[in-house]
Amino acid sequence: MLDFPTWKKAWLWLITGLACLAALPSLLSMTNVSWPEALPDPMVNLGLDLAGGSHILLEADSRQVAAQRLDNMEENVRGLMRNAEPRIRIGDVSTRGGRLSFILDDPTEIDRAREIMLPSMSGTGLVREWNLAVEDGNRVILTPTQEGIDTAVADAMESAVEVVRKRIDELGTREPTIIRQGDTRIVVQVPGLQDPDALKALLGETAQLEFKLVDQSALPSDVAQGLAPPGSEIFPYAETSDYAGSSLAVRRLGGIRGDNLTGAQQSFDPQTNEPVVNIQFDTDGGRRFAKLTTDNVGKPFAIILDGKVLSAPNINEPIRGGTAQISGGFTVENANRLAISLRSGALPVDLAVIEERTVGPDLGADSIKKGLAAMALGSLLVVLLMIVSYGRFGIYATIALVINVLMILGIMAGLGTTLTLPGIAGFVLTIGAAVDANVLINERIREERKRGRRVVAAVENGYKEASRAIYDANITNFIAGVLLFLFGSGPVRGFAVVLVIGLFTSVFTAVTMTRMWVAGWLRKARPNDINL
Amino acid sequence: MKLLKLVPDDTNIKFLKWRVPFFAVSVLLIAASWALVLTKGLNYGVDFAGGLEVRATFTQSEQAPVGELREKVATLGYGDPVVQRFGEDNQVSIRVRLPDEVSADKDAAQAAANQIVDRLKTDYSDFRLDGNDNVSGKVSGEFRNDAVFALVAAMLAVALYIWIRFEWQFGVGGLFALFHDVSLTLGMFALFQMEFSLQIIAAILAIIGYSLNDTIVVYDRIRENLKKFRKMPLPELLDLSVNETLARTVMTSLTLLVALIPLLLFGPASLFGLTAGITLGIFVGTYSSIYMAAPLLVWMGVTSDSFVPTESAADRQEKVARGEA
Numbered sequence: 001m002l003d004f005p006t007w008k009k010a011w012l013w014l015i016t017g018l019a020c021l022a023a024l025p026s027l028l029s030m031t032n033v034s035w036p037e038a039l040p041d042p043m044v045n046l047g048l049d050l051a052g053g054s055h056i057l058l059e060a061d062s063r064q065v066a067a068q069r070l071d072n073m074e075e076n077v078r079g080l081m082r083n084a085e086p087r088i089r090i091g092d093v094s095t096r097g098g099r100l101s102f103i104l105d106d107p108t109e110i111d112r113a114r115e116i117m118l119p120s121m122s123g124t125g126l127v128r129e130w131n132l133a134v135e136d137g138n139r140v141i142l143t144p145t146q147e148g149i150d151t152a153v154a155d156a157m158e159s160a161v162e163v164v165r166k167r168i169d170e171l172g173t174r175e176p177t178i179i180r181q182g183d184t185r186i187v188v189q190v191p192g193l194q195d196p197d198a199l200k201a202l203l204g205e206t207a208q209l210e211f212k213l214v215d216q217s218a219l220p221s222d223v224a225q226g227l228a229p230p231g232s233e234i235f236p237y238a239e240t241s242d243y244a245g246s247s248l249a250v251r252r253l254g255g256i257r258g259d260n261l262t263g264a265q266q267s268f269d270p271q272t273n274e275p276v277v278n279i280q281f282d283t284d285g286g287r288r289f290a291k292l293t294t295d296n297v298g299k300p301f302a303i304i305l306d307g308k309v310l311s312a313p314n315i316n317e318p319i320r321g322g323t324a325q326i327s328g329g330f331t332v333e334n335a336n337r338l339a340i341s342l343r344s345g346a347l348p349v350d351l352a353v354i355e356e357r358t359v360g361p362d363l364g365a366d367s368i369k370k371g372l373a374a375m376a377l378g379s380l381l382v383v384l385l386m387i388v389s390y391g392r393f394g395i396y397a398t399i400a401l402v403i404n405v406l407m408i409l410g411i412m413a414g415l416g417t418t419l420t421l422p423g424i425a426g427f428v429l430t431i432g433a434a435v436d437a438n439v440l441i442n443e444r445i446r447e448e449r450k451r452g453r454r455v456v457a458a459v460e461n462g463y464k465e466a467s468r469a470i471y472d473a474n475i476t477n478f479i480a481g482v483l484l485f486l487f488g489s490g491p492v493r494g495f496a497v498v499l500v501i502g503l504f505t506s507v508f509t510a511v512t513m514t515r516m517w518v519a520g521w522l523r524k525a526r527p528n529d530i531n532l
Numbered sequence: 533m534k535l536l537k538l539v540p541d542d543t544n545i546k547f548l549k550w551r552v553p554f555f556a557v558s559v560l561l562i563a564a565s566w567a568l569v570l571t572k573g574l575n576y577g578v579d580f581a582g583g584l585e586v587r588a589t590f591t592q593s594e595q596a597p598v599g600e601l602r603e604k605v606a607t608l609g610y611g612d613p614v615v616q617r618f619g620e621d622n623q624v625s626i627r628v629r630l631p632d633e634v635s636a637d638k639d640a641a642q643a644a645a646n647q648i649v650d651r652l653k654t655d656y657s658d659f660r661l662d663g664n665d666n667v668s669g670k671v672s673g674e675f676r677n678d679a680v681f682a683l684v685a686a687m688l689a690v691a692l693y694i695w696i697r698f699e700w701q702f703g704v705g706g707l708f709a710l711f712h713d714v715s716l717t718l719g720m721f722a723l724f725q726m727e728f729s730l731q732i733i734a735a736i737l738a739i740i741g742y743s744l745n746d747t748i749v750v751y752d753r754i755r756e757n758l759k760k761f762r763k764m765p766l767p768e769l770l771d772l773s774v775n776e777t778l779a780r781t782v783m784t785s786l787t788l789l790v791a792l793i794p795l796l797l798f799g800p801a802s803l804f805g806l807t808a809g810i811t812l813g814i815f816v817g818t819y820s821s822i823y824m825a826a827p828l829l830v831w832m833g834v835t836s837d838s839f840v841p842t843e844s845a846a847d848r849q850e851k852v853a854r855g856e857a
Contacts, residue, residue, distance in 0.1 A: 481741065
């Protein structure tokens, strides 16, 4: 037990040295001394509750993705049937119950229709995305498979993360963290943010821009009651618009979406001086926009943003330049925001803020100061108590404790984990608890001495007998810590991180390291009695 | 140098003599705790209740206008807010539990937050927003489920571990001691209506870890003594084991307390709940190791034979080597 060959000592000191070295950049960052740039500088990240900033949890509505996909399929199928040679006539198209169904006017066309649609049934991969069934000989039913929906949701989330990243970059904040969580969630963490409201407004805006033809056949009285003629749907006017409070009926199909934009800028209307947003389509979008406006000169079309009508101007002439101007009673501020949103692309799905936590930078700094002061005082008291109670063995425990704290910090820096405010409490708890191993060992050595064992045997037995309880206790603590890490969220996880790392380092320092020192001392001094 | 000994040598306190009354009191306390939790309820923070919490400092004021704030926020129509001093005298936390239909609608929840902050900013020139938490009902529901799951899973997992390392009686004893600790901690939070947040779950899990730490130390000694003193009656053996480990129990509880109390007194306000929970748990956990975990062994019929089959060949060899067998 007390035998420490040189290689073992060297090994122990190497591990200790490395771990402590990794803590150095983090420690120096609290002072004015700078760390040489040429060297790697692992740093402990400060959590938002210490550094100040915003944590925002966004959730996408996967049902919306599915609904969108169904609409696309409907449009796709209508196009395919219309363009077939000869044309296949269909009717009674419905998307109720999450599936697309329609009737073939001529049941004998069923095989041809099936053949035309087949390429659309499977996606890019090997996954079958839609199931096709035929009922009563002439009703075709397309049901999306779960795999298909899952793939669509995953794709939507992937591009949503990209869009979110672009939008946050436009705000010019430093080091945002944007990660997907689970199937439908995105965590956004922005340190030191000055204006969290602007960020939330930006993320809350889907920026799904649509141009749809107004259904002029709809009776105003029906529209007011929310009744749309077949093939049309009702959209309310936006709050900013002149017609806020009323609604408009537009044709469900045949419009275009503003997905294909190359640019968007806030500007002013030369005539009215009202803030507007200028948009530029890409080639494909420009062509489709030109076609829409050419085919419908003289008719009004609605500019719809996120399900709300901004305005419904008349198409006076075909717009072929690939640019358009959007007005809708904007202020400069929200026109600017819309421009950013459109530039970074529409979110493929609505994102709702389901959790938000913001900490001001002043409070964070204050928390660090108070937390560290309390930790220092607590450590001092622990050290005093240990030295007064165990003398030389208490000093060993103290050195072990210092190394322990450095090692935790170093490992946290090396792993790139985050120190949060509860993490500081974790440090304090670890400091109080890490010496438990030394207490167990020292009390056991006392006992063994009382029973009359000689010094070396007492020390040896002390370490041996105490180790069992130390390991068992640490393993149970580890179980609790891991569960806390798995099911805790945010700052609380920081507590678990410190606790779990502290368990490993404290066994290492409080048991192994102190044993090495005690062994060295016994070997050198060969005491007949120990003051314990 | 004369070293400090908090516990004199060779104590012989008859802990187990009073095991029945103590155990009865403990069971009563557990029952009372649950009664409190069920009747008074826990004062859930936004983590678990959902809603909005705004923390602010009135930079130019000595005292935050708590009463006035309560009335002002109440007039905004989101029900009665909870306004509490938070940290310094001029710092407050304002908690509003948004009605379900508001918290379900992202725009409305946002508008509510903005409305409260804007109102206070205009009414108080020295209002400084320190932070705000906004948790939707959906997320808070998940937090509740996760918290209950984490607590139950942690208790069962560590009990299982003890069962494997010791004997089933020890696993049950340890589990019961943990149940006692968790119950009493919950009871305290219900009694004093301290804010119950995610941090408190962290505190309870830490308590589970450290209370068990104590239990294991006592159990480990009991196991050792069971092998050593085959003829000693169990209550006497348990007393011996608790007494032998008493110095360690007192010392460790003390080091934990001296580390935590500065944090409790001078630490940041947002850590108060966490620290208070753990501090309380140290007392409860130490008590339960002695008065719950140990006496249960008597009633569950642990005997000196419990560990005979588990004595490994290695142990045996060692004994032979030392000339004990």
